[in-house]
Amino acid sequence: MFGKLTWQAIPWDQPIPLVAGSVVVLIVLAVLAWVVIKGYLPYLWREWITSVDHKRIGVMYTLLGAVMLLRGFIDAIMMRSQQAAAFRAAGYLPPEHYDQIFSAHGTIMIFFAAMPIVIGLMNFAVPLQLGVRDVAFPTLNSTSFWLTATGALLVNISLVIGEFARTGWLVYPPLSGLPYSPGVGVDYYLWALLISGVGTLMTGINFVTTILKIRAPGMSYLRMTIFCWTALAANLLIVAAFPILTATLAMLALDRYLDFHFFTNEAGGNMMMFINLIWAWGHPEVYILVLPAFGIFSEVISTFSGKPLFNYRSMVAATMFICLVSYMVWLHHFFTMGAGGNVNAFFGISTSIIAVGTGVKIYNWLFTMYGGRIRFATPMLWSMGFLVTFVIGGMTGVLLAVPPADFLLHNSLFLVAHFHNVIIGGVLFAAFAGITYWFPKAFGFKLDEGWGKIAFWLSLIGFYVVFMPLYVAGLLGMTRRLQHYDVAAWRPWVLVAGIGIIIMICAAACQVVQFVVSIRRRDELRDETGDPWDGRSLEWATASPPPPFNFAVLPDVRGEEPYWEIKRRAIETQQLSAEPKYEPIEMPRNSPTGFITAFFCTMTGFALIWHIWWMVGLGIVAAYAVFVWFAWRDVTEYSIPAEEVARFDRARRQAREQWLAQHAGQPA
Amino acid sequence: MSATDTSFDRATDPYRVGHGREWLSAGAGRGYVHATGHGEGGPASKRVIVGYGFWIFLLSDIVMFSAFFAAHAVLQTATAGGPSGRELFNWWSIVLQTFLLLVSSFTCGLSAVATEARSQLWTQLALLVTGLLGVGFLALEGRDFAGMVLQGAGPDRSAFLSSLFAVVGLHGLHVSAGLLWLGTMMAQIFVKGFRADILRRMVCFNLFWHALDIIWVALFTIVYLIGLGR
DSSP: OOTTOOGGGSOTTOHHHHHHHHHHHHHHHHHHHHHHHHTOHHHHIIIIITOOOHHHHHHHHHHHHHHHHHHHHHHHHHHHHHHHHOBSSOOSSOHHHHHHHHHHHHHIIIIIIIHHHHHHHHHHHHHHHHTOSSOSOHHHHHHHHHHHHHHHHHHHHHHHSSOOOSSTTTTOTTTTSTTTOOSSHHHHHHHHHHHHHHHHHHHHHHHHHHHHHOOOTTOOGGGSOHHHHHHHHHHHHHHHHHHHHHHHHHHHHHHHHHOOOSSOSSTTOOHHHHHHHHHHHHHHHHHHHHHHHHHHHHHHHHHHHTSOOTTHHHHHHHHHHHHHHGGGOGGGGGGGGOOOHHHHHHHHHHHHHHHHHHHHHHHHHHHHHTTSOOOOOHHHHHHHHHHHHHHHHHHHHHHHTSHHHHHHHTTBHHHHHHHHHHIIIIIIHHHHHHHHHHHHHHHSBOOOHHHHHHHHHHHHHHHHHHHHHHHHHHHTTOBSSOSOBOOGGGHHHHHHHHHHHHHHHHHHHHHHHHHHHHHHTTTTTBOSSSOTTOOOSGGGGSOSSOOTTSOSSOOOOOSSSHHHHHHHHHHHHTSOOOOOOOOOEEEEOOOSHHHHHHHHHHHHHHHHHTTOHHHHHHHHHHHHHHHHHHHTOSOOEEEEOHHHHHHHHHHHHHHHHHHHHHTTTOOO | OOTTOOOOSGGGOTTOTTOTTTHHHHOTTSOOTTOOSSSSSOSOOHHHHHHHHHHHHHHHHHHHHHHHHHHHHHHTTOOTTSOOHHHHOOHHHHHHHHHHHHHHHHHHHHHHHHHHTTOHHHHHHHHHHHHHHHHHHHHHHHHHHHHHHHTTOSTTTOHHHHHHHHHHHHHHHHHHHHHHHHHHHHHHHHHHOSOHHHHHHHHHHHHHHHHHHHHHHHHIIIIIIHHHTO
16 A cells, blocks of 8 residues: 555654654644644745746745755764764764765755755846846746755655665665665655756756747847856756756666666666766756856846946856856766776866866956955855855866876865865855845845854855865875774864864854844835845846836846946936836736646655555646646736836836935936 | 737748837837847747747757667667567567658648648647557557567666667657647647637647657667667
8 A cells, every 4th residue: 555665664763863853844833833823824825835926936946945955054064073073983873874964965955955046046036137027937937946845855754754865966876776775765866856857957948948038128148147148058058967867867767666777787787877977967067056156246246346247248158168068078077987098188178178267257257346346245245255265166176177186086075175165165155145135136125234244254264164174184085975984194184174064053053143133124124226236237127026027117228237227327317217108017827736736746756765656646647637727727817907017116216216316416 | 918819820920020129119018929039129929938948848858868869879789698679679560650650740740730720620630640640659669568578578688678668668658748738739729729829839739749750760760770780
């Protein structure tokens, strides 16, 4: 009846996952109870769960990413403390549990923390910056989000029911094959990623179509913001790379479920093919994360330097160059495979070349700041912290790109320090910069600057104290994923990293305090004008938070920095542009399709993990039924009357006129 | 634009060149039906957006197939002492499958022509024939698969057979999904008629069915033609 699922699946004898799991379940139940008792459920259902508004979906993505970031961070704390304790000792985490933790840490951080935050910020900002009302396929967008949530949910269920993979975050065979991983851990991994991967792919399709086909009048390619360009590049990479991930994981699933022999040791299977295929997705994935991060830094640095971005066109070229070359470097993840000197030389050189594109960007950001009147607000601090940190991470990357050096450093903590250096210094700093930058646009009030700055400095210092020692430990020969060790020379460095993680804990606490304090002080931090940072692109041209339709009238774009132009004109002439003629606006109706689809996908995924075949069948039939039901709908849009559009826009214009009066006579 | 609008006709074909900048007179806040989206004319029409998005999906689908093709290319000779393609493939069945699929593509094209002419009868008829040909194709493929499994040459026999069953089976899965879609499409056209959103879906369905043909051509070449030589 329930396949492999029995009461033994719950780890009664392991206190750590049991207690952690119970606490999480209790918190979730408490939040649910609070929502129900307070009567917020209908509001949540109407305004958020079924919402197809790109801004709401962006906020939900970012929230999911932030929660999972905390979960992944707790894994990190456990790993660092285990290694600090486990010198010639067993530590407090048994090996099979420790192995699950480092696998879950990597999986969660990449797929369910970094990806949702990056996609969330793209969702929120890209349509606004393009000057349009929504993405190309709004209901699909909602479905994408809920499928990602399904994946995150499955990974978290593995904490209490069964186990997670013990194979590392990329489940290399033959270790991940059935003979060596007979439990459900790898299956949790596979179905979580197969389901959320479909969601990510649909996001890619959605955003490529949006950016290429839906832009405000006059918004030619070379007038788009760099964030839109990097979003385009990242989504092109998603469209071309995520199908490879899906295919690869599907092959591994076939090996595990139906006795296929793609990657097995016997019957002609080829496990190095898995390594090749997974990194053919994996390296573009690095740029899927970091290109939008570059876009965020470009927006922030230009805004807070009070200057247009230096050499915009070379920035576009560098972005698309990286987009292309990111497909030609995957083999540098396994130089030690033994493909031979010529192959390794090719990939070593291509890896060094891709750094050129990033180098161009670094100089462009520096020259943007040069001669600018820099405001050191929190988003700018994250960006400047990024510039320094990322250059260090980039240079250790180029070092690793040299095959002979890589043979020594492969799978060492030097590598671990390198990729944390670029992912934390690049993607995570960008996430925090982007969240602080767009938060007032999303919610109508700024985040508290004081706590934000403390959080930044603690994160920056904490990062260096954790990862610089790991570079040294790696050079001393310490390999990654060690549950315990007995080399005395490594010990001091591991202990310093352990102190660093305490600083990081303080930084994370400050981030949480920042949100709490800001929400409590929201009336003081209110943004009335819709333009709290003196911005340059179109998202600042509408109110904070924007109305469902974003713009009362689609902006008429006449240059590279459309909103800056509008502002300058307004200040020069001391008046806003003439009031437009308002017309009714048609917007897509909300739809529970995404949520229901994800519900059945969660059910199907769970059933597949535990071999509950009747439930698999039920889930698939239900999914088809939802598809038909959705396709059968007759009314897809609703109309917002012209008076309501006018009422909204007049309020916004009034705020802008007040702003204009305060700034009378000032140079633009 | 609501689902009931009928802007889908040749007079408002978004690709009529030389008619740019209509958005100036189209009134702000409305769709810009003449814009293609790749210039400065504002958001493209729904037909362009849907068609374009579906093309991108098809490209991603082809990337997924290419991963399976690559795996098959790597594993084609990894027979592990088991049967090779030369011993297994039923030449006439493959030719017949190819014939059925290519003809179904032709009838699918006819359904698009009939839709263009707004003929309920001929559209339904062309779709029905397309579907029957698809069922025939699947039946033949299923018979071949069953035969192979029965002679002990299932996907668990060798890596070569694993990759063969996977890549051919994936195509078969696509055809099956296409048949479900086709049935839904026929019901929708019957109940709702040639509404703008239904017409956009027909465009997508046609693209999908033809893409299955393109993939079959690659399958025929890489799996069967090369496989027969091994």
